[in-house]
Amino acid sequence: MTVGGRRALVFGGSGQVGAAVLERLLQAGWTVDATSREVRPERPGIRWLRGGFEAMPALAGGYDAILSCGPLDHYARWQSTAGVAAPRMVAFGSTSLAVKRDSAEAAERELAERLATAEAALFAAARARGGEAIVLRPTLVYGAGRDQSLSRIAAMARRWRVFPLPRGAVGLRQPVHVDDLADTAMAALAARDAGGRGYDLPGGETLAYREMVARVLAALDPPARLLELPAPLFSALAAALRAGGRLQGFGAGAQARLRQDLVFDIAPAAAALGYAPRPFRPDAAMFGPR
Ligand SMILES: NC(=O)c1ccc[n+]([C@@H]2O[C@H](COP(=O)([O-])OP(=O)(O)OC[C@H]3O[C@@H](n4cnc5c(N)ncnc54)[C@H](OP(=O)(O)O)[C@@H]3O)[C@@H](O)[C@H]2O)c1
Structure with missing residues (x-):
């Protein structure tokens, strides 16, 4: 170079x-x-x-x-x-x-x-x-207020003051901050003997989906409430909201995944790229304008 x-x-x-x-x-x-x-x-x-x-x-x-x-x-x-x-x-x-x-x-x-x-x-x-x-x-990107997952949940929760989830949304997640990804791209430019392969970049904390959403809701000003519904009721509500154009996503595949652990190993990226992502400590500014 x-x-x-x-x-x-x-x-x-x-x-x-x-x-x-x-x-x-x-x-x-x-x-x-x-x-x-x-x-x-x-x-x-x-x-x-x-x-x-x-x-x-x-x-x-x-x-x-x-x-x-x-x-x-x-x-x-x-x-x-x-x-x-x-x-x-x-x-x-x-x-x-x-x-x-x-x-x-x-x-x-x-x-x-x-x-x-x-x-x-x-x-x-x-x-x-x-x-x-x-x-x-x-994995699941957040931090710049421009993502289509947690920022979208925060936007709906700000409107409704409450966000519904089906009971049992305990699948594990590892949300990753956008700045940790950008730092790692820079590290990848300089890394030796790291090429020719892919690296999973999970966030620095593994937590249940419901806990991840609860932290987002608690970080809002004013905070919003998590409303846990029986799964069939949530499913019907999501379908109705989608039909009315008030909700995107949360289809059958996404709902099934709420109970699944989506966990990735940090070790290969840590060893090759010095990857050390932050734990999930959300604040309201990470989820876009009010
Ligand atoms: N967001 C997540 O949760 C997430 C999770 C896992 C992986 N990723 C991956 O991480 C990367 C960055 O994601 P992001 O969330 O930052 O994406 P983003 O905010 O949606 O930005 C996508 C960018 O791609 C460009 N782009 C889209 N279609 C294009 C096309 N046909 N030709 C040229 N440029 C095109 C857009 O540029 P212009 O509009 O300016 O042309 C835009 O700058 C992507 O590879 C994404 O798949 C994201």
């Missing part, structure tokens, strides 16, 4: 994880070409290129690293076909690869399959170009 004048190409830099990665690259003195399908405001150190994987803008090449913080399957397909070379590629994937492999819902099984195929394609594409790829697989 060119010390002092390192250049990165970043996909997904406008997203919740990507924005945190961009800040760290700039702080570390990198010069960044970042793509977006929208027009983005110029900033010193970042050149925004308008486009995406379907319509790639002209790229300068000669990058020291490529970081993908957008959809892994799109990035892997582009990297395998048209992609540019770089000695290090760091791409975010998802633990959905393992979690949804045996889901009851076909769309979820297809997502898991797409992620697995994409990882294999990316490792092969990197090798073919003499580079190394690392895939980082977060």
Whole structure:
């Protein structure tokens, strides 16, 4: 790598994880070409290129690293076909690869399959170009108020002052803060002998789903109440709210998972990337504007 004048190409830099990665690259003195399908405001150190994987803008090449913080399957397909070379590629994937492999819902099984195929394609594409790829697989992301899980729950709870869950939502979770992910992407850029594989990135605390939601509700100002309902009643309520356009998600697959432990081993990422995520200590600011 060119010390002092390192250049990165970043996909997904406008997203919740990507924005945190961009800040760290700039702080570390990198010069960044970042793509977006929208027009983005110029900033010193970042050149925004308008486009995406379907319509790639002209790229300068000669990058020291490529970081993908957008959809892994799109990035892997582009990297395998048209992609540019770089000695290090760091791409975010998802633990959905393992979690949804045996889901009851076909769309979820297809997502898991797409992620697995994409990882294999990316490792092969990197090798073919003499580079190394690392895939980082977060669990449930929170912290920037832009996620579609806990921030969405917080938004509904702020409106309703209460949030319903079915009884028995005791499956274990490991929510991971967006800043821990961005720090790890930076560590992955510099890591030695860590390439050619994926790393699960769980959060630093393992807790039951109901406890995770209870902490979010308690952090709100004013706090909201957790309302635990018999599972069939919750199921009927969720279906009614979805039909009325007042709830997204919480389909059959997601409801079944509330009782399942989704637990990942921190050790490989800790050993290879120095990964040491924070425990889950939410505050209201982590869940977006009121
Ligand atoms: N959120 C989670 O809980 C979670 C959990 C596990 C894994 N992950 C993974 O972590 C990574 C970052 O997630 P995130 O939550 O930060 O994502 P996000 O906020 O939804 O941002 C997605 C980014 O991807 C870009 N993008 C989307 N479609 C694109 C396309 N067709 N071509 C080019 N760019 C495209 C968007 O850029 P523009 O709109 O500017 O073009 C946006 O910046 C993703 O790989 C995601 O799968 C997220």
